[in-house]
Amino acid sequence: MTLIHETDFGTPASKSEKLVTLTIDGQSISVPEGTSIMRAAMEMGTKIPKLCATDMVDAFGSCRLCLVEIEGRPGTPASCTTPVSPGLNVKTQTPRLKQLRKGVMELYISDHPLDCLTCAANGDCELQDMAGAVGLREVRYGMDGANHFKPDSPLAMPKDESNPYFTYDPAKCIVCSRCVRACEEVQGTFALTIEGRGFDSRVSPGQHEAFLDSDCVSCGACVQACPTATLQEKSVIEIGQPEHSVVTTCAYCGVGCAFKAEMRGDELVRMVPYKDGKANRGHSCVKGRFAWGYATHKERILSPMIRDSIDQPWREVGWQEAIGFAANRLKAIQARYGRDSIGGITSSRCTNEETFLVQKLIRAGFGTNNVDTCARVCHSPTGYGLKTTFGTSAGTQDFDSVEHTDVVVVIGANPTDGHPVFASRLKKRLRQGAKLIVIDPRRIDLVKSPHIKAEVHLPLLPGTNVAIVTALAHVIVTEGLVDEVFVRERCDWAEFQEWAAFLSEPRNSPDIVGPMAGVEPDAIRHAARLFATGGNGAIYYGLGVTEHSQGTTTVMAIANLAMATGNIGRPGVGVNPLRGQNNVQGACDMGSFPHEFSGYRHVSDDATRQMFEELWGVPLSGDPGLRIPNMLDAAVDGSFKGLYVQGEDILQSDPNTHHVAAGLAAMECVIVQDLFLNETANYAHVFLPGCTFLEKDGTFTNAERRIQRVRRVMAPKNGYADWEVTLLLARAMGFEMDYAHPSQIMDEIAKVTPSFKGVSYQRLEEMGSIQWPCNDKAPLGTPVMHIDGFVRGKGKFVITEYIPTEERTGARFPLLLTTGRILSQYNVGAQTRRTANVVWHEEDRLEIHPHDAENRGICDGDWIKLQSRSGETALRALITDRVAPGVVYTTFHHPDTQANVITTDYSDWATNCPEYKVTAVQVSPSNGPTPWQQEYEAQAQRSRRIEGHAVEAAE
Ligand code: FES
Numbered sequence: 040m041t042l043i044h045e046t047d048f049g050t051p052a053s054k055s056e057k058l059v060t061l062t063i064d065g066q067s068i069s070v071p072e073g074t075s076i077m078r079a080a081m082e083m084g085t086k087i088p089k090l091c092a093t094d095m096v097d098a099f100g101s102c103r104l105c106l107v108e109i110e111g112r113p114g115t116p117a118s119c120t121t122p123v124s125p126g127l128n129v130k131t132q133t134p135r136l137k138q139l140r141k142g143v144m145e146l147y148i149s150d151h152p153l154d155c156l157t158c159a160a161n162g163d164c165e166l167q168d169m170a171g172a173v174g175l176r177e178v179r180y181g182m183d184g185a186n187h188f189k190p191d192s193p194l195a196m197p198k199d200e201s202n203p204y205f206t207y208d209p210a211k212c213i214v215c216s217r218c219v220r221a222c223e224e225v226q227g228t229f230a231l232t233i234e235g236r237g238f239d240s241r242v243s244p245g246q247h248e249a250f251l252d253s254d255c256v257s258c259g260a261c262v263q264a265c266p267t268a269t270l271q272e273k274s275v276i277e278i279g280q281p282e283h284s285v286v287t288t289c290a291y292c293g294v295g296c297a298f299k300a301e302m303r304g305d306e307l308v309r310m311v312p313y314k315d316g317k318a319n320r321g322h323s324c325v326k327g328r329f330a331w332g333y334a335t336h337k338e339r340i341l342s343p344m345i346r347d348s349i350d351q352p353w354r355e356v357g358w359q360e361a362i363g364f365a366a367n368r369l370k371a372i373q374a375r376y377g378r379d380s381i382g383g384i385t386s387s388r389c390t391n392e393e394t395f396l397v398q399k400l401i402r403a404g405f406g407t408n409n410v411d412t413c414a415r416v417c418h419s420p421t422g423y424g425l426k427t428t429f430g431t432s433a434g435t436q437d438f439d440s441v442e443h444t445d446v447v448v449v450i451g452a453n454p455t456d457g458h459p460v461f462a463s464r465l466k467k468r469l470r471q472g473a474k475l476i477v478i479d480p481r482r483i484d485l486v487k488s489p490h491i492k493a494e495v496h497l498p499l500l501p502g503t504n505v506a507i508v509t510a511l512a513h514v515i516v517t518e519g520l521v522d523e524v525f526v527r528e529r530c531d532w533a534e535f536q537e538w539a540a541f542l543s544e545p546r547n548s549p550d551i552v553g554p555m556a557g558v559e560p561d562a563i564r565h566a567a568r569l570f571a572t573g574g575n576g577a578i579y580y581g582l583g584v585t586e587h588s589q590g591t592t593t594v595m596a597i598a599n600l601a602m603a604t605g606n607i608g609r610p611g612v613g614v615n616p617l618r619g620q621n622n623v624q625g626a627c628d629m630g631s632f633p634h635e636f637s638g639y640r641h642v643s644d645d646a647t648r649q650m651f652e653e654l655w656g657v658p659l660s661g662d663p664g665l666r667i668p669n670m671l672d673a674a675v676d677g678s679f680k681g682l683y684v685q686g687e688d689i690l691q692s693d694p695n696t697h698h699v700a701a702g703l704a705a706m707e708c709v710i711v712q713d714l715f716l717n718e719t720a721n722y723a724h725v726f727l728p729g730c731t732f733l734e735k736d737g738t739f740t741n742a743e744r745r746i747q748r749v750r751r752v753m754a755p756k757n758g759y760a761d762w763e764v765t766l767l768l769a770r771a772m773g774f775e776m777d778y779a780h781p782s783q784i785m786d787e788i789a790k791v792t793p794s795f796k797g798v799s800y801q802r803l804e805e806m807g808s809i810q811w812p813c814n815d816k817a818p819l820g821t822p823v824m825h826i827d828g829f830v831r832g833k834g835k836f837v838i839t840e841y842i843p844t845e846e847r848t849g850a851r852f853p854l855l856l857t858t859g860r861i862l863s864q865y866n867v868g869a870q871t872r873r874t875a876n877v878v879w880h881e882e883d884r885l886e887i888h889p890h891d892a893e894n895r896g897i898c899d900g901d902w903i904k905l906q907s908r909s910g911e912t913a914l915r916a917l918i919t920d921r922v923a924p925g926v927v928y929t930t931f932h933h934p935d936t937q938a939n940v941i942t943t944d945y946s947d948w949a950t951n952c953p954e955y956k957v958t959a960v961q962v963s964p965s966n967g968p969t970p971w972q973q974e975y976e977a978q979a980q981r982s983r984r985i986e987g988h989a990v991e992a993a994e
């Protein structure tokens with residue numbers, strides 16, 4: 040079997056509606072205007088030989104293999120770059136063309152190593168295929184090309200193996216430029232160039248650097264584009280060519296990239312971005328494409344473990360014993376302390392079906408609404424804010440929408456690191472001329488990168504989002520830039536007037552807000568005018584908006600801004616939360632919050648509750664349960680005693696690490712279900728091994744509300760899929776749940792959740808993916824929301840009074856710390872730290888402005904102590920002017936740094952989402968790790984020994 044790259048089907052067809060009729064090889068064909076002759080021929084089943092053309096990139100006609108003859112025109116034009124025109128008479132197969140193509144191939148082959156039989160690409164090489172297609176038998180010019188030098192010759196080109204995931208063998212390069220173009224057009228990084236001339240010309244990363252040292256971001260687009268084995272996955276070289284594949288969905292960020300998991304036998308060989316994936320359109324990032332090795336990492340726990348108390352060593356047991364132990368403990372706790380003394384936490388990493396089951400187990404099996412999810416600490420303000428203003432707890436657009444955007448606002452998000460595949464699409468639109476406004480304390484890559492420059496960057500002080508967005512609205516209102524037609528028709532006019540009066544107050548003007556937020560007033564005015572008058576305006580935001588004491592207020596201020604400018608309800612506009620985790624949207628949709636059933640219906644709503652009671656056969660509580668921080672508070676107070684945590688490491692991801700540890704330590708039964716012994720498991724009594732996404736069947740819902748299938752690539756290594764483990768626990772608790780396959784769980788979700796009414800696995804198979812709401816009104820789903828009216832009826836303007844956080848800088852803590860992610864790592868790093876991605880980020884570092892560093896006597900790479908009112912940690916300094924004076928920044932991927940030791944207890948007023956993005960700190964020179972970090976490292980070493988033992992025992 041030959042695996043054909045999804046993208047290798049020639050240049051894309053034109054989107055024009057006007058048809059052009061021409062004749063190809065005597066056959067008449069009509070195709071849209073602008074279609075290339077190559078594509079037109081392909082439409083009628085004629086494959087013209089080609090090398091440099093691929094529909095990943097625009098055709099550029101360099102290989103000259105796709106020549107055709109056109110009646111009445113001189114020469115033999117390249118069919119990939121020649122558009123159709125009416126009445127053309129084209130010949131694709133003539134003796135002259137055959138001769139010319141053979142000649143072209145002879146030149147290529149004369150400069151290509153003749154090692155096909157030992158080459159990793161054998162069977163998946165377009166050069167090999169084309170040599171066959173043109174009938175090349177012999178090479179008249181001899182084998183004098185530079186690439187025929189023996190490997191030990193001083194003229195031989197060395198192979199670059201610096202990248203951990205792919206090799207670059209210049210000897211095999213045919214200089215077709217596909218990789219260079221893919222890097223530019225698809226990824227937008229411009230890391231590759233062609234250097235040299237003639238036989239000496241080669242692809243070069245950067246200024247003749249090794250791939251690892253260059254600007255390459257390892258997205259894999261160049262490897263995918265390469266028609267030979269010049270750029271080749273190391274896994275293919277090691278394992279061999281894949282034999283079969285399964286389409287599934289990535290489990291990293293909220294973009295939700297579709298991939299073909301390509302297998303050889305039971306072994307995963309590579310993940311290839313799926314061209315028909317509507318979220319990623321055939322693109323990928325270094326995490327989804329390459330960082331899947333954690334699935335088979337030796338530290339993965341595959342057998343259940345229990346212990347009576349957390350100071351005892353783990354004891355490996357069978358599934359039945361572990362489940363029985365967990366259920367007995369939970370039942371005993373409830374018998375002693377009451378029904379509400381236990382609860383659970385669902386995971387945004389798990390599937391919709393798994394999450395739905397866990398909340399069902401807790402509500403119906405445990406008999407309490409004490410269920411919460413990790414969205415609590417990231418996007419809960421998005422749900423609250425957008426439901427209040429628009430009526431739906433979700434973003435308004437699909438990712439395709441960005442192709443119609445004229446002005447993009449990116450606020451509190453760093454897409455090139457956090458959501459890289461979407462960032463590539465955004466950058467493409469910016470290169471086409473869309474304008475960009477960045478609102479971020481840091482000079483993120485989008486502010487200035489190859490061929491992109493933000494029109495405005497507002498480097499606001501952390502904690503001033505509400506003031507700045509309100510000041511933007513002030514300019515729009517006071518300068519008469521409101522889209523009054525839209526507002527009168529679509530929004531509550533009285534509320535708008537009240538809001539406009541509030542905004543017009545001088546305290547909301549750029550002149551007052553600017554100096555307070557550290558931003559030039561004129562820059563605020565410029566940004567506001569641009570957004571209001573520049574055409575389709577879209578706002579994209581991330582955790583830099585939500586993780587604040589006024590996170591919900593900023594979300595509502597953003598919604599106000601979109602409504603006031605009429606930027607809602609059509610492609611190219613909208614309010615777009617860039618979700619952090621792969622299924623954070625789904626986890627929220629599935630009823631993971633203590634006050635809401637699936638579909639965001641309050642537990643106190645009698646009709647909804649009765650429907651669930653009838654279906655599940657048990658009475659349900661109408662009282663909202665505890666949120667995660669309240670569970671921990673109650674545990675410290677002694678009234679909350681048992682917790683089931685699926686796929687979440689709350690000790691590392693939740694604020695105030697000491698308080699989380701105290702809460703967990705006070706419980707009598709903590710059940711952790713995960714891949715690895717995470718930090719929370721240090722306080723657990725039961726460890727239930729979890730599955731990776733490669734072992735799951737189910738669905739994820741991405742940031743566009745797009746529901747996509749996750750398909751099992753390999754059997755669960757731990758014996759059970761996660762949903763089956765939940766069933767076992769439910770049964771042991773005395774609550775029967777009966778499903779034979781996750782599709783049946785989805786059928787139940789559809790039955791009880793209005794926005795999922797039309798969703799089924801069968802429809803997902805037919806459509807590929809569906810964006811909810813999918814129901815009788817929208818049977819094919821809803822790419823863009825609020826088209827004819829807001830879900831809540833009239834759009835609601837909310838007054839967004841700026842109330843500064845209580846976290847203040849002062850003499851002791853004069854700097855503001857804010858946090859974020861880096862491209863190669865993911866959240867607390869549980870997966871990515873167990874892959875070769877660590878070569879790009881071995882440790883968290885503190886970014887500090889040269890001025891602040893100099894004042895403290897700190898040099899680049901020095902150990903520093905980072906201290907706040909909550910705690911202290913030590914890490915090394917990275918001196919950079921990406922941060923303004925007075926602001927420092929770090930990532931939170933490594934548990935031995937634990938930025939959450941530093942962060943405060945402040946949280947969003949509406950949702951309790953922690954204020955991770957604003958902490959007053961002091962930075963001072965240090966000799967190395969703090970005492971707690973040294974203790975942590977000692978503990979980690981002990982844990983690794985236990986993990987090693989557990990793995991050995993399992994084997
Ligand atoms: Fe047309 Fe290369 S495929 S010139």
